[in-house]
Amino acid sequence: MHKILALKKTVLIVFGILSVFAVMSLSNLKFSFDFSQFFPEGDPDLVFYNQFIEEFGTDDNFLLVAVENDSTVFNQDFLHRFDALSKEARELPFVTESQSLTTLFYPLKTSFGYTKLPIIHLGDSTKYASDLNKIREDNLYINALIDEKATSLVLALETENKLDYAQSIILLTKVRALLDKHNLKNHHLLGRTYFYEAIVAMQKHEVIVSSIASILLIFIVLLLIYRRILIVLIALFSITIALLLFLGLLSVLGKELNAMAAFYPILMLIVGTSDVIHIVDDYLSKLKTGLTKENALWSTLKEVGTSTLLTSVTTAIGFASLLTSKSSSISDFGLNAALGVLTAFITVIFLTSALILLPKKEYLLPKKEVSTKWPKLLSGINNFTKKSHKPILYISLIFTFACAYGATLIDTNYQIKESLPTNSPIATDFKFFQDNYSGFRPLEVAVMTQGASKISDFEVVKQIERAEQQLKGESPIRNIQSVSTLYKALNKAHNLNKTDYFSLPKDDRTFELYQGDIKKNGS
Secondary structure, eight states, X not given: OHHHHHHHHHHHHHHHHHHHHHHHHGGGOEEOOOGGXXXXXXOHHHXXXXXXXXXXXXXXXXXXXXXXXXXXXXXHHHHHHHHHHHHHGGGSTTEEEEEOTTTOEEEXXXXXXXXXXXXXXXXXXXXXXXXXXXHHHHOSSBTTTBOTTSOXXXXXXXEOTTOOHHHHHHHHHXXXXXXXXXXXXXXXXXXXXXXXXXXXXXXXHHHXXXXXXXXXXXXXXXXXXXXXXXXXXXXXXXXXXXXXXXXXXXXXXXXXXXXXXXXXXXXXXXXXXXXXXXXXXXXXXXXHTTOOHHHHHHHHHHHHHHHHHHHHHHHHXXXXXGGGOSBHHHHHHHHHHHHHHHHHHHHIXXXXXXXTTSXXXXXXXXXXXXXXXXXXXXXXXXXXXXXXXXXXXXXXXXXXXXXXXXXXXXXXXXXXXXXXXXXXXXXXXXXXXXXXXSOSSOXXXXXXXXTTOOTTSHHHHHHHHHHHHHHTTSTTOOOOOOHHXXXXXXXXXXXXXXXXXXXXXXXXXXXXHHHHHHHHTXX
């Protein structure tokens, strides 16, 4: 008993210091955005995907900047401003390539070698109509760098692979500064860096909102249970400190919060509330018997503390079992949740125990006796269960089968737009690219040869071209690029850049000639 009195101030000081350090460390809390976290490790498709990106790079290392003009992009002033944006974007940090219709050219084979023809003649507005007709005839850049109505142009920036959050923010800040500099206000962004910024902001918002909502709900529940505002405040304070210490611990350990981060506040508040109710309820019942505060607390810790410890440990072990999951996101959640459960238990046992010793007994005990209505209701439910156990079992069985059938109707089709905040800037931009361009996620098909065949063999390229022409018939596919595109472009270049010749050469000899041109020009 005397030990409790001696440790009370020490516990409060220690938790005060820990809380200060936790608040200071929150600024270093990391958030992550990586869809691959949800892929099962060791999965054959994931192994192939990792090998693929090692050789070809990731498919999301881009930032698309679409800029709209009122009626048409073929306005000389607009094109010059957009062209300046495209050229200056090459010097942005983490950008490895910058492409747009104002910086790209058609290759043309002449007797002196290859020359370049501009896709858009920036300085000659009289050629704008023919430039647009040519772009539509080729259909190579439609839905990729220009929309079908020619009301917007896209600047495609290739970035370094797997930019982190800080790098993404730097790049986006620079891009927005360039857009403002060239007075290109009506723009839309799409790409990994933009998603990183938006989703991390959304994760932070969800953690804050879920924390506040959970605290308010628990406040109402505890107030209905104890009818004493002081007890409710002590309980909420303890649980909030537990959540704060947990987030601080994750920051110190260098843990990254992913899309499941919004569950942590709810988990902490549920577990913490359960522990608080066990301790406080038993403590109050002992105070009613006439025990002193110190004796009541000591008795509570000996009796209820052990059962609360066992409950917390088994719950933590249950969450820790998720470490067996092949998905790194699920396993991380399990480990973090286990740490959260133990953090909540330690905080409640020490901090809550110290806090409930501070006020006098009369400020904790209810002014009125507890109503007998609630015990009578529970007793009635218990008697009904005993008498009607068979009907309850039958109804439960029917309900189970109904739930099993409902589980088969669950739609597992994942759509990114459903994960974005409604009417947010990123949702608006995402919809713009979905409606006017080829969307966000490219579909990449790996073609592997067998035996001694090579991907650059004429017969192999012809097979790829057949597959490409078949895929073009699928309505969701708006633009296709493959190795055959390069040879078709060269064939067109050798025939005065005529659209009718945007096809593979007819014979092996011409194909080998084009291969020689590719090697000679280092393509």
